[in-house]
Amino acid sequence: MVTDALLIARAAWSRLVEPGDAVAGALVAALGPQEALDWLRGHEPLPGLAAADGRARAALGAAAQRWRTRLPDLDAARDLGMLERVGGRLLVPEAPGWPRGLEVLGSSAPMCLWVRGSLAGEALGAALRRSVALVGARACTGYGEHVTAEIAAGVAARGWCVVSGGAYGIDAVAHRAALAGDGTTVAFLAGGVDRLYPAGNTELLRAVADAGALVSEVPPGSVPAKVRFLQRNRLIAAVSGATVVVEAAWRSGALSTARHAASLLRPVGAVPGPVTSASSAGCHRLLRDGVAVCVCDTAEVLELVEPVPAPEPRTDPRAGDGLDLVLRRTLDALPLRRPAPEGSVARTAGLSEREVRASLGRLELAGLAVRDAHGWRRANPDRSR
């Protein structure tokens, strides 16, 4: 049962701690959010902690000192009020719709998710269960934009939710292409969902909220500090069925998302690009390091999340395909214009006359060889050399 007290306690914890605080996560899991908060406020000795070893006691003591610096300013009801004013709702692990993917984070999982948009609760959880993260450089190229738009549109058209980080560049193109195709898209933000950051993406983020959702693990009013970007990246990696880096420089935040995803054993894809482009160097690095699989289009991206038995052929089969070696050599030995007798074909092919005779019969049946009074020749000019 999700009570208001539970919502307030979890909202409070998300204000007190920085994202990814595993000590807080373990404490809240052990005591429950409200009880853990009561303990933090009360300065009581923790029940059972006397039995714990010295290191655990020291870690908890140091952590509690950190959390207590923010107790004086704490006002979870005010934070929840700010969320309500932007039309948002708090999603907690105890509620249906909590993204299953976050379970893999264990004690480092978020205390709650501050969700703003039309997609909330169970609908959000369902969308994220069929989601692909498309991430990449803010400073992207026209090539990166083009490929991102193609893949995001394709993924969305196949009913998959496009997850990204709401940033300039690849993120923005991914959200925009999903929206353009009436698809579902969710932006995970490093700051509060009341701040549409970066400012240049205000309109886009508003549109993402209208059609999908903005999600953050830090309360409204929180600034998108740099460490929060790194922690936000782990959320994107955890909630998405697969993470794909479309374009990224040698050093790019997108690589941290990819490495998070790989460490969580989630499929990771990287789109290659020209080796002469610095904006693809990070993708090539992921491919080289074996962190990512090479993906070139929507179909290959979706193979990461729903593997298919056999890829479709890309080109029409050519004449002579699938022939065994003896047939192949016989076919190669056939003159294009002036017919040659069987013995001559055998010598050219380095085959016995008996082998050549049998092969020519099969090639004739296949429409690849033609016989006349003077011997054998090819049925039609070969296109492939």
Next chain:
Amino acid sequence: MVTDALLIARAAWSRLVEPGDAVAGALVAALGPQEALDWLRGHEPLPGLAAADGRARAALGAAAQRWRTRLPDLDAARDLGMLERVGGRLLVPEAPGWPRGLEVLGSSAPMCLWVRGSLAGEALGAALRRSVALVGARACTGYGEHVTAEIAAGVAARGWCVVSGGAYGIDAVAHRAALAGDGTTVAFLAGGVDRLYPAGNTELLRAVADAGALVSEVPPGSVPAKVRFLQRNRLIAAVSGATVVVEAAWRSGALSTARHAASLLRPVGAVPGPVTSASSAGCHRLLRDGVAVCVCDTAEVLELVEPVPAPEPRTDPRAGDGLDLVLRRTLDALPLRRPAPEGSVARTAGLSEREVRASLGRLELAGLAVRDAHGWRRANPDRSR
């Protein structure tokens, strides 16, 4: 000891069989080239073959029928004379300089190599021991040409021999760039070394012969039939320390070279390109299938053959790199302009005042934080967001 009789016998076998004939290879290995030839000519029952099982007898019988179709025209002395006239020499497995890489082919190894050029015997063997194959599409793009030229020049400048197939496109650019840098280069041809095929590369192949070598396993006068290209590819894969595909369409002969190399457990590299370019689809296919490692420049190509312990950093480290999380969070919490007191920094960072105090001291020492009467601020604007 390499006698004239041995050279003639091996030359004869290379005329009688098609490349990769493992039955012939096994027979020649068992009896010796001359004795095997005597047997083929004499129609005598093979010593010990009565003891062999029925399938082996049948396979040898069928193979002998194939080989015998070419016995009437056989004239190994004439073939060797043709080689001499173009300044070539026959290299046999019994001679020093026989490429060690070919041993991996076992019974399918060539009977001999017809070598034309300034690089012969032991010098050829030594060059191939330090070689990289650069192969790719005939129909290459400007991008492919550019990257091939860069890598071939770089590889040659580091004293490595550039091996390729003498074809149009990537092959030609690889040979040309190696020659331009006074490097060593060897072309493995699918036809006889007397035929400078394709015709448009005549001048280039002559230059390759002048500075390096043209090599084939089929005798002079042999046409470059299609199956011979596939067998030639296995030679390139076997003799080279690594095989790199620079640009190749979804279906390209270069992929067969890469797959040969992989099956021989030789390192394989593929250069990525734009996913919008059909000429890179084969490279991406190799990356996706895990056949090839992603390589972007000369250094990464040479890592395939001489692994290095650690890659060089590509960019200057940024301010804040390598800081632990507490320092990182403290640094993030520092205002850029108006100084803030320690308590405020602690609240922003979500750290205890004690942690923040220690961190600020370390950041000040590192030149990242500045203190004045009003508190702390960052030492200089951060460039990285």
